[in-house]
Amino acid sequence: MTASDFDSKSPAPAGESNADCHAASGPMEVGDEVRWKPASTGLEFPAVPFPSRRVFEVAGASLLRALVRRHHQRLLNTPIGHLFPKDPARFAAGVEKTADFIVEATGGPALFTANHGHTCMRSRHFPFTIDELAREIWLAQLLSAFDDVGFPDEVREEYWNWVESLSIRVINRRTMRAAPRRIPLAGAATELADALALQRRVAAVAV
Amino acid sequence: MTASDFDSKSPAPAGESNADCHAASGPMEVGDEVRWKPASTGLEFPAVPFPSRRVFEVAGASLLRALVRRHHQRLLNTPIGHLFPKDPARFAAGVEKTADFIVEATGGPALFTANHGHTCMRSRHFPFTIDELAREIWLAQLLSAFDDVGFPDEVREEYWNWVESLSIRVINRRTMRAAPRRIPLAGAATELADALALQRRVAAVAV
Numbered sequence: 001m002t003a004s005d006f007d008s009k010s011p012a013p014a015g016e017s018n019a020d021c022h023a024a025s026g027p028m029e030v031g032d033e034v035r036w037k038p039a040s041t042g043l044e045f046p047a048v049p050f051p052s053r054r055v056f057e058v059a060g061a062s063l064l065r066a067l068v069r070r071h072h073q074r075l076l077n078t079p080i081g082h083l084f085p086k087d088p089a090r091f092a093a094g095v096e097k098t099a100d101f102i103v104e105a106t107g108g109p110a111l112f113t114a115n116h117g118h119t120c121m122r123s124r125h126f127p128f129t130i131d132e133l134a135r136e137i138w139l140a141q142l143l144s145a146f147d148d149v150g151f152p153d154e155v156r157e158e159y160w161n162w163v164e165s166l167s168i169r170v171i172n173r174r175t176m177r178a179a180p181r182r183i184p185l186a187g188a189a190t191e192l193a194d195a196l197a198l199q200r201r202v203a204a205v206a207v
Numbered sequence: 208m209t210a211s212d213f214d215s216k217s218p219a220p221a222g223e224s225n226a227d228c229h230a231a232s233g234p235m236e237v238g239d240e241v242r243w244k245p246a247s248t249g250l251e252f253p254a255v256p257f258p259s260r261r262v263f264e265v266a267g268a269s270l271l272r273a274l275v276r277r278h279h280q281r282l283l284n285t286p287i288g289h290l291f292p293k294d295p296a297r298f299a300a301g302v303e304k305t306a307d308f309i310v311e312a313t314g315g316p317a318l319f320t321a322n323h324g325h326t327c328m329r330s331r332h333f334p335f336t337i338d339e340l341a342r343e344i345w346l347a348q349l350l351s352a353f354d355d356v357g358f359p360d361e362v363r364e365e366y367w368n369w370v371e372s373l374s375i376r377v378i379n380r381r382t383m384r385a386a387p388r389r390i391p392l393a394g395a396a397t398e399l400a401d402a403l404a405l406q407r408r409v410a411a412v413a414v
Contacts, residue, residue: 027317028257028326034365035257042250042376050242110234119235126382129336158241169249172381175333 048165053107068099071145131173136195160185255372260314265362275306278352338380343402367392
């Protein structure tokens with residue numbers, strides 16, 4: 001009733017999952033009485049399996065911090081790179097703060113809560129526009145960072161299952177009706193191929 | 208884990224409703240086993256009372272169209288004015304398309320579906336960033352437009368209850384944990400005072 005009604009040329013949105021939305025339809029039904037459309041769920045946050053201390057015990061603080069650093073170096077060169085500070089010192093400080101969080105959440109020293117209090121994951125991200133594709137780009141780079149730093153195979157799935165589900169709670173801009181995709185570690189590279197292809201196209205334009 | 212962790216100076220987000228988020232908290236609990244945080248609802252779409260044909264019968268096509276035109280003239284001078292086309296012809300065409308929708312949805316001729324098919328309300332708005340405050344600005348201007356055009360008192364509430372609830376389904380950018388406010392027609396001016404105050408501040412800056 002506001003903006004998009006103004007442009008009949010706008011393409012059908014991608015990812016449309018509401019099967020009846022683009023179906024042929026007759027006139028609206030209007031009767032003698034008010035007609036209630038029932039309540040529904042706009043976004044469901046799936047359950048999140050927070051890691052056991054096994055992740056910290058197996059990977060160790062150094063490798064966990066290396067993973068976070070490598071992940072964020074990679075993110076800088078993606079379509080969501082603009083979300084991070086351009087100033088190298090501020091960027092590095094942010095990476096170390098995130099590493100503090102990861103170390104504590106996986107069973108290491110409580111460096112994050114001691115300095116920053118409650119994690120407030122969703123609230124902390126509200127100032128930044130994060131849509132479904134941004135989440136997939138973030139996950140795709142984590143997948144590559146696992147390999148880059150040689151993250152131990154035996155705790156990859158536990159780590160992945162945690163952030164794959166937690167990251168859905170950070171999305172604050174919806175661009176499609178479809179629920180954010182679930183992306184198990186097995187097959188993640190294939191599932192995330194679209195996000196990676198977008199990154200390659202952006203990189204090619206930048207060259 | 209991405210952007211906002213980088214800036215410890217960022218203010219606490221407005222509208223925070225998760226009482227435990229900013230509470231003092233100890234270290235994260237990490238145990239020998241994976242710890243599941245249960246699923247939850249990120250956004251609930253309340254039921255929508257679509258109008259009866261009484262609205263069209265009482266108000267009539269001319270007044271309904273006048274309401275839509277006046278509403279949109281008002282929206283142009285608000286913080287969401289940028290969502291609409293700058294070109295006057297395109298703007299006018301969009302307003303008439305919206306008026307077709309309103310006329311049909313309230314019991315008049317099926318002008319909208321005949322020309323544009325299914326309404327696809329949420330999907331049509333995905334290209335435009337619409338947050339909780341944008342919805343309130345839209346509602347505040349409708350409230351004023353009711354008075355501007357002399358919309359009949361006896362159908363205001365039925366019309367309002369419809370769009371007040373339907374407009375929640377158009378929000379696609381969340382900026383707070385709190386669910387979008389419910390704003391009954393009785394008391395709406397008071398409830399929407401913040402949205403109106405923002406508009407006045409923006410207008411003052413523009414002078």
